[in-house]
Amino acid sequence: MGVQHHKMFIGGEWRDAADAYEIRNPANEELVATVAKGGADDVDAAVAAARAAFRSGCWSGLTGDERRAVMLRIAEGVSENLEELIELEIAANGATVRQAGGFHIGLAAPHMTYFAELAAKHEVERGIATAPYPTISHNILRREPIGVCAGILPWNFPLVLSLWKIGPALAAGNTVVIKTDEKTPLSTLAFARIAHEAGLPAGVLNVITGDGEDVGARLASHPDVGKVAFTGSTAVGREIMRLASQTVKKVSLELGGKGAAVVLDDADLETVADAALFGCCLYSGQMCESITRLIVPDSIHDELVARIVARAATIKLGDPADYDTDLGPVISAEQHERILSYLQIGRDEGATVATGGGVPEGPGFEKGFWVQPTVFTDVTNDMRIAREEIFGPVLTVIRYSGDPAEGVAIANDSIYGLSAAVWSGDYERALEVAAKLEAGTVWVNDVHMVTPELPFGGYKQSGLGRELGPDALNEYSEVKHIHVDLSQRREARAYDMVLSDG
Template identity: 40%
Template sequence: MIAMRMLIDGEFIESSSKETIGIKNPATGEFIDSVPLGNSDDVGRAVDAAEKAFDDWSAMVPRERGKILFKAAQIVRERARGLAEILTSEQGKPYKEARDEVLGFANVLEYYNGISASLQGGFVPLASDRYCMVLKQPVGVCGAIIPWNVPAILMGWKVGPALVTGNTMVLKPSSTSPLTDLSLASILTEAGLPKGVLNVVTGHGQAVGEPLVTNSKVRKISFTGSTETGMRIKELTSGSLKRITLELGGSDPMIVCDDVDIDTAVEGAVRGRFYNCGQTCTAVKRLFVFESIAEEYIRKLSSRISGLKVGNGMNKDVDIGPLNNYDQREKMISQMKRVRENNEGIVVTGGKIPEGPQYDNGFFYTPTLVRDVIKDSVLLKEEVFGPILPVVVVKDLDEAIELANDTRYGLGASVWTRDIKKATYATARLQSGIVWINQHTKAPADVPFGGIKDSGLGRENGLDSLYEYQEIKTVMVNV
């Protein structure tokens, strides 16, 4: 464990403020560690270290940079159990989900190592004595801001493409789940990452995030979090031309057509909604089911949801852990209060804090199913970042698509059907950056990830993510 320290210029040090943030287990309320309460001075030191490291790191052959990422991935795989325990203890998710996430981080680094040898520019012949070279060069110092819901995998999404293309980085983890990111940064350092290439400053958004975003030496910002904070970042960078990638909120629709295997679609909704206690940007947040199968589908879905076991993520038989923090659970309570007071739907199961001494000190909330949700319900108009699933019965695919698009968000959507024509029709009309067919939430490192409308700007993952971290230089040669 490397708590009480930030990573700046290759060393784990305390903040100049000498103050700390306590980290608590969201399942038990138990204090588990603390990290420095960073400030703008710490950000400045980290950015300066990244700037100093840039020339040597960017001059390194891409394949050599990739080897360091691969070695780090190997170490992560060897220590996956301990890293997963850290992640569960600070974030709350079940141990199996935490282990899968840690291994996902390793997979991302392995992917970028795999393509490192292929990073190259281009050659364009213009005439017998003239040609053009197209060079792809790193942007410079990059900033990354990581949320608390999936801190390991999102760190990989930002660190992997940034470092393999020769950039250096200053990373700000969430103030409620920073220990996993600090541990992974330590492993990258152990794997041979030169000092100053990756720096981690812990602290709150206003004290650390804003100075990082506004620092003139930082040429790119990659942020994952709420749409409101993303808008704030866009505002803060409006006076400059630095690049920004914003992966923001979502209210993903899942459309269940009448030709599906009902049991398969039920399992898809359960996994898509209640993974990580519903705290995922691409979780199923609105479910639209054809009326001809609605009663059978809702009955089976209710039975499956009511059987999910809620508890401490370290217990092997737990399906859903707690919400990450007090404020997050209060949002669930507030949204369900509005549903009941305004008759916005019928609560089929859940909708309350579970009872029992094992739940007294944690941020638990029962997995909830609400049917017959009205069009203007808070569950459809706002992002619900927790274990609540609203269901709307629709006549046909056109009605489902119309309601699915009736949102400010446009991150992901899924269509469940055996008919390729229906899938093709819906895919063309759904307003989202990602469309899944007969699956939901899958986001491999190989493919671009991102949204439209108020769900963000730019793309992460795949070859598209490399463009976000590279400048194009055209060289015209006359011999």
């Protein structure tokens, strides 16, 4: 069987382009597929299809219960195609089969189901009591769909993060244009097929592929797009804001992070050692909410580091399709070089490599983009490895005296505020620390726990707005106030404040 070519999905049909991308497996660099490389004209076609579908009322005109029924069929289709989606995800982004099954793909159907249920619960209209002065009136607040909503995706969790945009947008009655990352479009394109087969009307969901500088920029600035949601780096998020400001559209951004875990002196060290590695090494650290700064009291520092180093030695790197593999490759040669450059920066800054620090050797690692799980000690919070997002399996361990206030100050000394954690055997102490950490999500004695029922997003330069949670649809709707005068008589109205009888 030859290499399959994938087209874009626009207006309910598959659309090709004159140019194409190559999708290569990051574990062995073998060619997996080719994908249409779209341009600004394809963006215009997708937005036009979405706008026409919205105005037709084929989706926006349905009740919440009717949208729920279609979305539940889509979620069922995702479950039925789980193996295909896992294979596509592993081949494109290097996730291990366990990670893909548990996170990258395994979360997709439950998250879509959650948004489907929100569609039925969404309060579209409610009356608001007001004072009878200056006139007696009835007032209504309506939440109405925005229209065409755009989602611009990263490469690390392409399917789940697309559903964080698609799900609430559809539930609120909008139509959607998704721009996938050029490295990992396969699972999102497959989702478009699944949604179409489940009965989603043509034009309601459109998926385009292309370069960010061309396709992403056109989508973010397009005058007929009313909302743009972006997940990715803080630098690109700033550019998305600039482009969106040209037409003053709604924007939500989920950006970078440099998650800090404050370990208190009464924490269970065996558990913290496991959690620290899980926090920084899940999907080779290529997660915005990874915990990459471990802030440790002097009194337990040496013992905890020794436990982390010993545990890191048990992590198995290898073929992502092997169920026994713990850690796969990083996504690309570019990312590989970036991470290795930071490992050298850490050494140059005076940090100590406690374990890892390079590329694994031996059979299976001759090709592909591999990085060892790496732990730096002797790190201070002013070092670049402690301040900048590396996006790799790299943990920086920072000492502090043991005073929780000092640990909090170190954790908060960052431009980022996406995630944080506290580890302690005393929940009262842990909650006191958690309340002072500047982050959108703070875990107590846990990491990486993101569920659709709870909002997710960042403080500071980690983003704007929130995804997930019971209010997720608010990001994809406009609030309209309708005022109905009930006075019935001219003399009972407030006109005489401006107009006299004379």
